[in-house]
Amino acid sequence: MGSKSMTVLLLVTVGAIICHVGCFTFEVGGNDGWVVPPANDSKVYNDWASENRFRVGDAIQFRYRKDSVMAVTEAEYKKCNSTRPIFFSNTGDSVYRFNHSGSFYFISGVSGHCEKGQKMIVKVMSHEEAWGSEKGGSSQPSSSTAAASFPLFQAFAASMLTPYLFSCAGF
Template identity: 30%
Template sequence: MAPSRFFVILAILAVFAPSILATNYIVGDDEGWTTGFDYQVWAQGKMFVVGDNLVFKYPKGVHNVLKVNGTGFQQCAAPVGTAPLTSGNDVINLATPGRKWYICGVAKHCAAGQKLLITVKPSIAPIPGPLPAPSPSPLSASSAAPSPSPTAECSY
């Protein structure tokens, strides 16, 4: 019965480990999502992985967040029809690996540096390996191997 419980626990961990291990990154830390901040410097040294979240904090109505491609990032322009995030506490789950680009679409904020480029790595969730063999049943006294005699020599 114990081995089946182990399998159930292992299955639960495999499903929930990525979300438990996920990191919430507050973009810009204490500064938040604003103008006059170097987001590329902020992103340096951070390892973003699938399952992590970016949290864009800013005063509602002052900024927004647009997910763009590399060209949109360079030109500070979102494709027509791109819906901005505007809550002031926008959470973006990093669901796939690769490069991700975000800009502020308000006025000239992007041109003033309010833009972020990151690279998301594949998930680092542990991959379950082979399971240990079940414990052998206790040996009865009659089937136990004889113990060595006190005069036996062992070499190590």
């Protein structure tokens, strides 16, 4: 019975650590924010997105004036179509949290801005993908070995990190 509770505690602890480490907010466009890019730099946002590593639990923040941001499907992204957004915000300071892995497509909601390059594709990795790429594909220790090695540490870590798990998950 004790090993089952230790395994559960380990899973909660590892989940909290992964979520806390993975919870990062990226600011789209840096100091310039979410703006129409210069005429000769229509891929600026996709270049920026490809230079960053996004994980489940991370968020991106869009800051803009007299504009908006939409999350759309791939087909709508390719057409710069903004009639059926998955997400829409025009508050000037919008945050979009990634709740699953995969590709996310963003465009400006202002007519003509998407066609001028104000659009972006973000590829989000699962925690497993991120773990494997950071560790060079090495395997993680088994939960039973870790549970047997660090029982007091696990209890302490779980009590300290569990609030971060809930804050990252949006609870």
